[in-house]
Amino acid sequence: xxxxxxxxxxxxxxxxxxxxxxxxxxxxxxxxxxxxxxxxxxxxxxxxxxxxxxxxxxxxxxxxxxxxxxxxxxxxxxxxxxxxxxxxxxxxxxxxxxxxxxxxxxxxxxxxxxxxxxxxxxxxxxxxxxxxxxxxxxxxxxxxxxxxxxxxxxxxxxxxxxxxxxxxxxxxxxxxxxxxxxxxxxxxxxxxxxxxxxxxxxxxxxxxxxxxxxxxxxxxxxxxxxxxxxxxxxxxxxxxxxxxxxxxxxxxxxxxxxxxxxxxxxxxxxxxxxxxxxxxxxxxxxxxxxxxxxxxxxxxxxxxxxxxxxxxxxxxxxxxxxxxxxxxxxxxxxxxxxxxxxxxxxxxxxxxxxxxxxxxxxxxxxxxxxxxxxxxxxxxxxxxxxxxxxxxxxxxxxxxxxxxxxxxxxxxxxxxxx
Amino acid sequence: xxxxxxxxxxxxxxxxxxxxxxxxxxxxxxxxxxxxxxxxxxxxxxxxxxxxxxxxxxxxxxxxxxxxxxxxxxxxxxxxxxxxxxxxxxxxxxxxxxxxxxxxxxxxxxxxxxxxxxxxxxxxxxxxxxxxxxxxxxxxxxxxxxxxxxxxxxxxxxxxxxxxxxxxxxxxxxxxxxxxxxxxxxxxxxxxxxxxxxxxxxxxxxxxxxxxxxxxxxxxxxxxxxxxxxxxxxxxxxxxxxxxxxxxxxxxxxxxxxxxxxxxxxxxxxxxxxxxxxxxxxxxxxxxxxxxxxx
Ligand code: SF4
Ligand code: SF4
Numbered sequence: 001x002x003x004x005x006x007x008x009x010x011x012x013x014x015x016x017x018x019x020x021x022x023x024x025x026x027x028x029x030x031x032x033x034x035x036x037x038x039x040x041x042x043x044x045x046x047x048x049x050x051x052x053x054x055x056x057x058x059x060x061x062x063x064x065x066x067x068x069x070x071x072x073x074x075x076x077x078x079x080x081x082x083x084x085x086x087x088x089x090x091x092x093x094x095x096x097x098x099x100x101x102x103x104x105x106x107x108x109x110x111x112x113x114x115x116x117x118x119x120x121x122x123x124x125x126x127x128x129x130x131x132x133x134x135x136x137x138x139x140x141x142x143x144x145x146x147x148x149x150x151x152x153x154x155x156x157x158x159x160x161x162x163x164x165x166x167x168x169x170x171x172x173x174x175x176x177x178x179x180x181x182x183x184x185x186x187x188x189x190x191x192x193x194x195x196x197x198x199x200x201x202x203x204x205x206x207x208x209x210x211x212x213x214x215x216x217x218x219x220x221x222x223x224x225x226x227x228x229x230x231x232x233x234x235x236x237x238x239x240x241x242x243x244x245x246x247x248x249x250x251x252x253x254x255x256x257x258x259x260x261x262x263x264x265x266x267x268x269x270x271x272x273x274x275x276x277x278x279x280x281x282x283x284x285x286x287x288x289x290x291x292x293x294x295x296x297x298x299x300x301x302x303x304x305x306x307x308x309x310x311x312x313x314x315x316x317x318x319x320x321x322x323x324x325x326x327x328x329x330x331x332x333x334x335x336x337x338x339x340x341x342x343x344x345x346x347x348x349x350x351x352x353x354x355x356x357x358x359x360x361x362x363x364x365x366x367x368x369x370x371x372x373x374x375x376x377x378x379x380x381x382x383x384x385x386x387x388x389x390x391x392x393x394x395x396x397x398x399x400x401x402x403x404x405x406x407x408x409x410x411x412x413x414x415x416x417x418x
Numbered sequence: 419x420x421x422x423x424x425x426x427x428x429x430x431x432x433x434x435x436x437x438x439x440x441x442x443x444x445x446x447x448x449x450x451x452x453x454x455x456x457x458x459x460x461x462x463x464x465x466x467x468x469x470x471x472x473x474x475x476x477x478x479x480x481x482x483x484x485x486x487x488x489x490x491x492x493x494x495x496x497x498x499x500x501x502x503x504x505x506x507x508x509x510x511x512x513x514x515x516x517x518x519x520x521x522x523x524x525x526x527x528x529x530x531x532x533x534x535x536x537x538x539x540x541x542x543x544x545x546x547x548x549x550x551x552x553x554x555x556x557x558x559x560x561x562x563x564x565x566x567x568x569x570x571x572x573x574x575x576x577x578x579x580x581x582x583x584x585x586x587x588x589x590x591x592x593x594x595x596x597x598x599x600x601x602x603x604x605x606x607x608x609x610x611x612x613x614x615x616x617x618x619x620x621x622x623x624x625x626x627x628x629x630x631x632x633x634x635x636x637x638x639x640x641x642x643x644x645x646x647x648x649x650x651x652x653x654x655x656x657x658x659x660x661x662x663x664x665x666x667x668x669x670x671x672x673x674x675x676x677x678x679x680x681x682x683x684x685x686x687x688x689x690x691x692x693x694x695x696x697x698x699x700x701x702x703x704x705x706x707x708x709x710x711x712x713x
Contacts, residue, residue, distance in 0.1 A: 050620035050643045051602075052526070058616055061607040121602020121617065121644025127452065128582040128601055135456045135583045143581040143605050205701045206575060206611035282545060359534060359566060359613040360544030 009403040010169050014392045017401065021391070032384040039377010042370045043118055051121060053370040059363035060354040062119070064346065064371045068378070069115035071226070071345035073197045074219060076108035076153065077190040078227020083183060085257055091250045095174075096397050097231075098183060099164055102157040103393060104230060105190070107386035109154045114378045142200040149193050156186050161393075169396050169403050194219050201353065209286035209353040212275075218268045224261035225311075226341040228254050229334040234390070236327070242394050252325055258337065259318035265341075266311060289362070290352040297355075297364045303347045310340030456583060457596045457636075465635075468598070472639055476631075479640075480624075484631040486639055489657040491590035496678040497651060498591070499662075500688040501565060502712035505672035508533055508556040508563030512664035512673065516567075519652060519663035520638040521630055523622030530616065530649040531567040531664065538562050542697075568593060568614035568649040569697065569705030576606035576615065585646075591706050592651050594636040600645040607646060611698050612705075615648045651675070688712075 021029070046053045056063045079101040086097040117123050128134035129147055136144045160182050167174045198216035205211050232254050238244040276287045288294055293301045317323045317333035324330055356362045367375075395401035450467075454460075460468070469486045476484040513531045522528040534547035538560050547564070557563065570593050577585055577593065584599040585606055607615045621643040633639040634654035641647050652662035656675070665673040676683030688694065694708035 050618070052619035057619065058607070058613070061604045061617060116603075119603070121604075121646075122600065125582075125599070125601045128584070128599055133453060137581050137583040140578045141581040141605070142579065143603060147581065200605075201608075204575065204579070204609050206609055285545060354608070356545070357613055358544075358611050359532065359549070360547050361549060361613075 006170055006403045007166070010166060013169075013401055013403060017395060018388050018391050025391075028387065029384065032380045032387070035380035036377050036384065039374050039380060042373035042377065046118070046370050046374065053368060055365050055368040055371065057363055057365075059357040059361050060351065060365040062350050062354065063365050064350075064367040064375065065115050065119040067346040067350040068375055069112050069119070070197055070219075070349060071342055072108045072112045072115065072382075073150070073194055074223030074341070074345065075227045075230065076105045076112065077194040077220070078223040078225075079104035079108065079231065080157070080186050080190040081224065082228055082231055082254070083187060085253060086250075089250070089253055091247075091253075093244075093246060093250075093397075095164065095168075096244070099161055099393055099397060100231060100234060100390070102161045102186070103389045104227070104234075104386060105157045106154065106161065107382045107389065109150055109157070110385055111378050111382035112150060113154075114381060115375075118374050118378070142196065142203055145196050146193075146200055149189070149196050153186075153189050153193050156182065156189060160186065165393055165396050168399075169401060171402050191220060194223055201349070206358055207353050208283035210349075212272060214268050214271060218265065218272070221261055221265040221268055222341045222344060225258055225265060225314075225337045228258050228261075229337045232258075233331060233334050236331070238390075238394060243398050243400075244394065248325070251330070252321075255318045255324040255330055255333065258333075259315055259324070262311060262315040262318065262337065266315060269308075285356060286352045289355050290348060294356070294362060297362050299364050299366050300347055300351055303343050307340045307343035307348055310336040311344070314340060451598075454598070457599060458586075469635055472633070472635065476629075476633070476640065480626040480629045480631075482626065482629065482631055484629075484633055486633045486635055487654060488635045489654070491588045491592070492657065494677075494679055495590045497570070497656060498676070498678045498685045498689075498706045498708065499570070499651065500674040500685055500692075500694060500708040500710060502672040502674070503562055503564060503709055504711045504713040505670045506533075506563045506565060506668075507670055508535060508551065508553065508561070509669065510553040511667045511669060512565060515663045515667035516649070518628065519630055519655075520650075521624055521633075521640050522647075523618065523624060523641075524628075525623045526620060528616050528618070528622065528647070530614070530647070531565050532613065533563055533565045536562050536564055564709070566612055566614070566697070567707075568610075568651075569612050569703065569707040570651065572704035572706060573702060575609040575611065575701075575703060579605040579609040581605060588636075588653075590657070592653055592656075593648075594650055594653065595646055595648065596636065597639070597641050597645045597647070602644040602646065604646065611701050611703060615646050617646050618643045 054063070054065075082101045083094075083098055085091075086094045091097060117126075120126070129136055129144070136147065138144050138148070160179070163182075164174055164179065195216045198219040201207070201210035202212070202215040232251055235244075235246045235251055239246050273287065273291075276284045285294060289297065290300060290304050292298070314333040314336040317329050317336070324333065351365055355365065392401075450464075454464070454468075465488060469488060472486045473484055476482075476486070510533055513529050513533060516522070516531050517524075517529055520530065522530065532549050533553075534544070534549050535551040535556075535558070536543060536547050540546055542564065551558070570587075570591055572591075574587055574593050577587055581603060582599060582601055584601070585593065585595045587593050602617070604617055607617060618641055622641055624640055629640070630638060632654055634650070634657075637650040637653040652660075652664075656662060662673075662675055665675045674684045674688050676685035678685060678689075680686065688710060689708065692710040692712060694710040696705040696708060
């Protein structure tokens with residue numbers, strides 16, 4: 001069969017896979033679709049009335065959308081960084097870890113792009129960012145750099161995953177001379193996307209809260225918590241619902257590494273808190289706004305303490321071997337980590353950085369209904385994309401979906417074992 | 419939220435709109451606009467077409483003759499501004515004159531100048547400043563007033579961060595924005611240390627009878643929703659040798675403006691004779707806007 005013919009069968013086979021599933025699967029898909037529809041409606045409303053339908057104003061001109069964007073860049077970066085322990089500890093399903101990580105990265109980058117799209121005032125002018133038609137303001141604009149590295153990362157991950165899956169589906173071994181360098185390139189690139197995103201804030205001397213040299217390390221540390229949390233849950237789900245075999249040891253190892261990452265994250269936060277409170281300059285006010293409120297303005301204080309509590313509890317849960325090996329506390333920890341990092345990045349980074357504004361005014365920001373709904377829609381798009389991709393990738397990885405010969409005869413299944 | 423069926427229709431319209439915009443053929447986004455070049459690379463014919471188009475649009479919308487200029491920077495001119503804090507009484511006349519002159523939106527209220535009331539004892543202290551004081555009762559004893567607008571920095575962080583180069587410093591020192599090029603990402607607002615930039619969170623509203631028809635393409639022409647704007651030192655006036663509106667209106671003569679390269683200008687007098695300072699000196703933005711205590 002020609003490569004083209006195989007590709008066609010790959011596509012039709014994939015369509016068949018995603019359109020077949022049990023009631024649970026369809027409930028999940030349909031609820032995601034409903035959420036997407038609600039989000040899209042909210043976005044249309046925002047397009048018509050303008051960004052006034054968000055709670056952003058001149059004083060707090062970036063907020064929830066950009067915070068979500070930042071959080072998801074972290075997820076995208078960390079998903080790929082999981083390749084490192086997979087290599088170091090010689091986990092058997094290494095290809096599978098790579099594939100799942102990169103699929104998650106793709107879904108996360110798509111969500112990132114959507115969050116930027118909904119945040120800009122003129123999405124109809126994004127061609128101004130395109131080299132050739134527009135003027136990408138390199139090298140000085142960090143957002144321009146972010147556009148470059150994020151798109152590059154998307155292309156890179158997409159290439160790796162498509163290549164791997166397409167080889168596997170034809171029952172061939174990937175050519176390691178191509179595959180290994182690409183995977184190795186994706187690791188520094190993953191660090192790169194999160195560093196550039198940190199620099200986007202970090203470089204702004206006007207905002208002392210962000211203008212701290214440990215911002216980029218903090219970003220990486222928190223990302224190393226939130227990204228693996230998704231994969232730990234996913235690996236357990238796959239193990240339960242498919243023939244996919246993943247050793248407990250691998251999962252526990254990830255959880256242990258997450259504990260170290262969380263320690264680093266809390267340590268860096270502590271360093272930041274010490275510097276601000278001990279030196280007590282006029283810049284302290286942003287951190288005060290975050291943890292104690294300023295005057296009667298304390299809308300985000302509960303969120304921030306929740307974030308700290310989540311991070312701290314999950315750190316303990318993952319540090320103590322008994323709790324990280326217990327499936328209940330393990331998954332609880334993953335949930336808490338996700339929530340903790342989400343609040344920290346989604347709320348705790350952008351909003352206190354902008355409050356009070358550069359002339360000292362405090363405008364108390366809280367996401368509007370439109371912002372919540374649009375964000376929900378974008379997350380639903382990401383989860384939908386990720387679900388569909390994993391749905392197709394899983395039988396390929398298990399050797400159940402092949403296009404080389406007769407795909408219904410079970411291929412000489414060599415299930416991935418750990 | 420809208421009734422379900424309007425919502426659905428709106429949604430479809432928008433979808434279709436997006437698709438058409440992508441194809442470069444939607445409603446008012448014409449093919450030429452979609453593939454337009456950056457302002458600095460426009461041919462004279464293209465620029466002329468753009469000015470004409472803005473004129474036509476304004477004439478339909480506001481029903482009056484307008485003149486959209488593109489007066490370029492003049493050779494040998496470097497503008498600078500100085501403000502005497504000891505004279506300013508905080509009456510906000512400059513704010514209102516600016517709004518009228520530069521066609522700022524009336525609803526939502528957009529003002530390029532922000533006057534901060536400060537406690538005399540605390541000196542210049544943004545943390546305790548009050549921009550919402552009552553201008554009917556000024557000057558209040560024990561207070562000083564600090565008007566802040568774009569400082570036309572020599573080293574402007576806003577320009578540096580713009581991902582599409584939609585804002586830049588002109589040869590005469592004025593920092594401008596191309597409202598047709600700005601994508602509305604608001605990086606520049608995050609980068610500006612002086613809170614000088616305003617975003618059009620919704621469609622600006624400007625009553626036709628209050629619209630100033632003397633327009634500059636990079637200055638006071640009416641702005642669309644979703645773009646950033648700010649003070650341009652009245653680029654449409656100063657390049658024709660006039661003072662900015664705020665300088666003219668100030669009842670106590672606190673505002674000085676002129677050409678740094680002209681030894682007989684008022685601004686040179688201030689810089690020579692007074693001890694001036696700039697805001698947030700430590701950020702090295704090097705504002706071209708100086709403050710001084712003249713009395
Ligand atoms: S004051 Fe703000 S907007 Fe004006 S030039 Fe400086 S950084 Fe840019
Ligand atoms: S909002 Fe407009 S001017 Fe400001 S950085 Fe973005 S594109 Fe440039």
